[in-house]
Amino acid sequence: MRDDDGTAEMFGGFWLLIRKFIMAFLPIWVFLIFYAANVHVIISAVIAGSSVSLVAIYEKMKIKQANEEAKESQ
Amino acid sequence: MGFFDTIGDALGIAAPSVIEIVFICCALFGSIFFFTMMALMLVGDIFGGFIDTAFDTDMSMDSTLAFELFSIQGIAAAIMMFGLTGLFVVSATDIEVLAVFSGGIAAASSLYMVKYMMQGISNLQADGTMKHSSALGAKGQVYSRIQPGQEGEVQVAVDGSLRTLPARAKDSEELIPTGEMIEVVEVIGAILIVEKIGKQTKKEEE
Numbered sequence: 001m002r003d004d005d006g007t008a009e010m011f012g013g014f015w016l017l018i019r020k021f022i023m024a025f026l027p028i029w030v031f032l033i034f035y036a037a038n039v040h041v042i043i044s045a046v047i048a049g050s051s052v053s054l055v056a057i058y059e060k061m062k063i064k065q066a067n068e069e070a071k072e073s074q
Numbered sequence: 075m076g077f078f079d080t081i082g083d084a085l086g087i088a089a090p091s092v093i094e095i096v097f098i099c100c101a102l103f104g105s106i107f108f109f110t111m112m113a114l115m116l117v118g119d120i121f122g123g124f125i126d127t128a129f130d131t132d133m134s135m136d137s138t139l140a141f142e143l144f145s146i147q148g149i150a151a152a153i154m155m156f157g158l159t160g161l162f163v164v165s166a167t168d169i170e171v172l173a174v175f176s177g178g179i180a181a182a183s184s185l186y187m188v189k190y191m192m193q194g195i196s197n198l199q200a201d202g203t204m205k206h207s208s209a210l211g212a213k214g215q216v217y218s219r220i221q222p223g224q225e226g227e228v229q230v231a232v233d234g235s236l237r238t239l240p241a242r243a244k245d246s247e248e249l250i251p252t253g254e255m256i257e258v259v260e261v262i263g264a265i266l267i268v269e270k271i272g273k274q275t276k277k278e279e280e
Contacts, residue, residue, distance in 0.1 A: 021149055021185065029178045036093050036170035 006063050015059075022055050086165065093170045094161070097177065101157025108150040148188030156181040206261045208232050209239065213257045213271065216241075220250040220268070228256055228268055241266040 007015060027048040034044035081098050082090040090098060160177030164170060212230040220226030220243045228241040243250050244259055244267050260267035 018185070021152070025152075025181070029174065029181075032093065032096060032174045033171060033178075036174050 006066055007059060010059070010062055010066075019055060019059070023052060026051050026055065091170070093174065094164060097157045097160035097164065097173070099157070100153050100177075101161055104150055104152075104154030104157055108147065108154050111147045111150060148185055151188060152181040152185045155184040204232055204237065206232075206239075206264055206266070209237075209258045209266055210261055211258060213255065216250050216252050216254045216256055216268075219252045220248075222247045222249055225265065226250065228258075228266060230258060230266070239266055240264065241268045243267075244269045 011018060030051040031044050031048035034047055035041065081102065082088065156177040159180035160173045163176045164173035209230055209232045212232060214228055214230030216226060217229045217238050218227035220241060223246050225240050225242055227238050229236055229238050242265055250256065250270060255271040256268040257271050258266045259269050
């Protein structure tokens with residue numbers, strides 16, 4: 001059973017698509033930035049991998065914000 | 075001379091670095107994919123018609139599939155923009171970090187634009203469902219006379235379109251002839267409860 005935590009309604013329902021795109025391309029982008037800055041490949045890869053967590057953090061923040069707004073409006 | 079060197083030479087980049095090769099790949103394959111998708115969307119109807127006729131089938135690209143293809147097109151556009159912007163910045167400034175950064179910003183912007191475009195398209199869809207409750211307070215005229223205790227038909231404008239709907243008189247013993255001006259005072263299910271406009275004005279005066 002799928003949890004309905006409000007993620008599907010973010011960004012007018014487009015968040016699920018945007019998240020997939022970000023999760024695929026953000027690490028590559030971050031890796032390329034650090035690689036271009038001549039940072040060691042392994043360190044670049046670790047930072048690139050960690051950048052995915054930013055998406056999850058952002059998602060949780062937005063859901064929390066939306067829930068608080070909904071509570072205030074009640 | 076390798077493949078990327080040839081393409082790099084064509085773009086005015088001699089001995090491309092790894093980052094430049096990434097940009098070239100994104101720009102090249104993103105553009106090919108983007109323009110192929112565009113061409114397929116444009117000739118889709120002609121091709122679909124040809125398939126339908128040749129194989130006696132009924133192929134159609136429904137809205138869901140078109141929507142998904144459009145999202146893929148957005149991603150292709152983002153990759154293409156990443157490559158092109160990166161190539162432009164790297165050839166203009168020779169700073170690779172800046173090129174990667176601006177390429178990412180360009181990709182995000184193009185995806186954001188596609189998102190707005192998609193929202194605009196979905197806003198164009200009109201919901202044709204009629205809500206009977208929207209008829210409350212609407213004024214119109216009797217189309218088929220309403221006999222005492224029986225059902226007739228009235229023409230009223232609901233949600234911007236003129237509709238002929240079943241109606242009954244509020245006063246069950248009243249006869250409302252064809253062409254009489256009425257107002258909807260209540261809605262029960264799909265039946266409108268109406269009253270003569272003149273009668274209402276009299277009530278208000280009293």
